[in-house]
Amino acid sequence: MTTANDLSLLSAKAAAFISGEKALFIDGEWRPAETGETLPVIDPSSGREVGRIAQAGAADVDAAVRAARRGLEDSAWARMRPHRREEIMLRLAELIGAEAQALAEIETVNSGKLISNTRLFDADLSVHTLRYMAGWATKLHGETMDLSVPYLPDVRFNGFTRRFPIGVVAAITPWNVPLCQAVWKLAPVLATGCTLVLKPSEFTSLTALRLAELCDEAGVPPGVVNVVTGVGEVTGKALVEHPGVDKISFTGSTRVGLEIAAQAASTFKSYNLELGGKSPLIIAEDADLEKAIPGAAWAIYGNSGQNCCAGSRALIHARHFDRVVAGVADIAASVRLGPGLDPASMMGPLVRDSHRARVAQHVERARAAGAQVIGGESVDGAGSYFTPAVITGLDHTHPTVQQEIFGPVLCAFAFRDDDEALRIANDTRFGLGASIWTEGLQRANRYFERLKAGTVWINTHNILDLALPFGGTKESGVGFELGREGVFSHTVVRAGVMPVAD
Structure with a gap:
């Protein structure tokens, strides 16, 4: 049988992107890792190196988290109206759709998956994910209620709630569905007004880096989406432990998920873990x-x-x-x-x-x-x-x-x-x-x-x-992705109380 991918079959766009070294995307700019270290990109069909990515260290992760914090608190993104976030997400969906074949080719070379699989479940499903999640940007409503307050019988009060972005989200994605998993993490972040530091698997980082370029082209402001590549023991660890992170969204092994849960609990970070299975x-x-x-x-x-x-x-x-x-x-x-x-x-x-x-x-x-x-x-x-x-x-x-x-x-x-x-x-x-x-x-x-x-x-x-929540019980994880539950998990609820004038 033929075992190695014939790289001459690649489109010019895919071939050009795969070759050469890839930098980190931090605060809307491309920069090498501070140490200059890199990692190989391997084609699993042949075992050959086809490119290189940056190995981000703690200093790079700190720069990315600080950029995400600025984007969250003091930027055009923080003041952007919901319908504008929706428009940006729909624009990003269009850009991914226009490049679906090239993205599928990049993913196939990087991950070893079938081109039919990467086209359907990485490229095309990413488009659908963004389109579905974009609609949530204008529908993050709270509630109002008539309060009892029985210990103050002579005063009436109204109660109300609002949802706010949970903050800076650290997303760590696996290698089995690389692009779509990255978009599953990204889409609710954009819909709710959060900001993101994404660390893809060191095995399959290429489409996440291309996604960062497309986010920039779609009009996502600097600092809102940051991508740091590297091994989990270095880059992932620094990201999980960073005090500037508010929520960790992780998809991967139960062993690593347990470590993340323990670390998050020590600093009261929110977390969502989609872990292993034996279905x-x-x-x-x-x-x-x-x-x-x-x-x-x-x-x-x-x-x-x-x-x-x-x-x-x-x-x-x-x-x-x-x-x-x-x-x-x-x-x-x-x-x-x-x-x-x-x-x-x-x-x-x-x-x-x-x-x-x-x-x-x-x-x-x-x-x-x-x-x-x-x-x-x-x-x-x-x-x-x-x-x-x-x-x-x-x-x-x-x-x-x-x-x-x-x-x-x-x-x-x-x-x-x-x-x-x-x-x-x-x-x-x-x-x-x-x-x-x-x-x-x-x-x-x-x-x-x-x-x-x-x-x-x-x-x-x-x-x-995309409308159904996806998550597990027991050691398969905590929380949900997708659906209403996945969106709302990127928000915090704030309650308000106001006396009613007679």
Whole structure:
């Protein structure tokens, strides 16, 4: 198979942006890291370096946070009316839409994802996100109420509330959906009048930097959006610990999320954490298998399994277990691995060789425990390719079943009745997503009520919409992104009391 992206297929705009060193975007200006340090940009399809980004240190992060604070408190942005923020967001959506193909190409080379995936879920969905969130800018209303104040019976009072921007938001985004995750963080910031310091993953920073250029072109004032690149242990740590940050919005691993929560609690920062998952996909006795089998396969193999709410645990009624496992295995065997720029590819590489090694280690642990493993092999040669796997015969308490793998690895189990399926489904420290495949309305409602997950899909999986809140329970996170809840989490409520004149 062809493994490496053919970079000659890139548009001139994408090729020009990928090459060369990238600076930090602070206070509306591009500047190198104070130390001059840089990091490589790697194409996962080949393992080759295709560019470099700046490694921001504590001094760079301090400059970015101070710029964001000025933008929040003493700038045209602080005095801007809501409808003007909406206009800027819509203009930014237009600019992203006009560059959607180039942005998708940049993302594919940087992340290893399929070009169809980066176009749909990074570029196009970013446009929809901004358009949806822009409407909230003029709808951040408070409430009024007639107060009782029973201890002052001779005086009437009116009460009212208003929502204000929560302040400077530190956003730290992952590498699996890089551009769209950055826009998910950015859009509610702009809608509510907050300011932002964004740190993208050091693996996939390119589209975040291009996003900063487009923000400037759209008319976002200096200091409102700042982008600092670098590794989490340095740049991310400095950002989380900075006293000038009011809210931390993080998407990533549960391990790092726990560290952020502890640090934020010590300084009373607000935080939103969208963390790991080990989502169950449950195929009931009355499921339509013609839909459930491909649904189960692509719930885990889409985006090479690099999805926080991937359906990584398939719970299958015993009556259908052999047929479903065979059907998913057939789909896995038919998957054509290849570089993201090749339209014939069905699955791209994993993001890095180091991540592939971690995924492979989980599969080897399953083999050592006596599990039956179909697929699950590292591919020799260039690129971080890994064949999709189906694992059966493990106990549901095994680490390979319980820990997030973030790769194309499905663990399958048989169950006899709904109570057993629910018990196994909920027996995990995660609670991000879950799906139930059934033709029965009562069964669907029963699972919806009893599954411990932030999102429960019925006869589908991994479907997100901007109007719905997205978040998890247990160790899958705190708070929500998207929807009204995601917007309001970027505001603080202030209450007012006023006596009513007789």
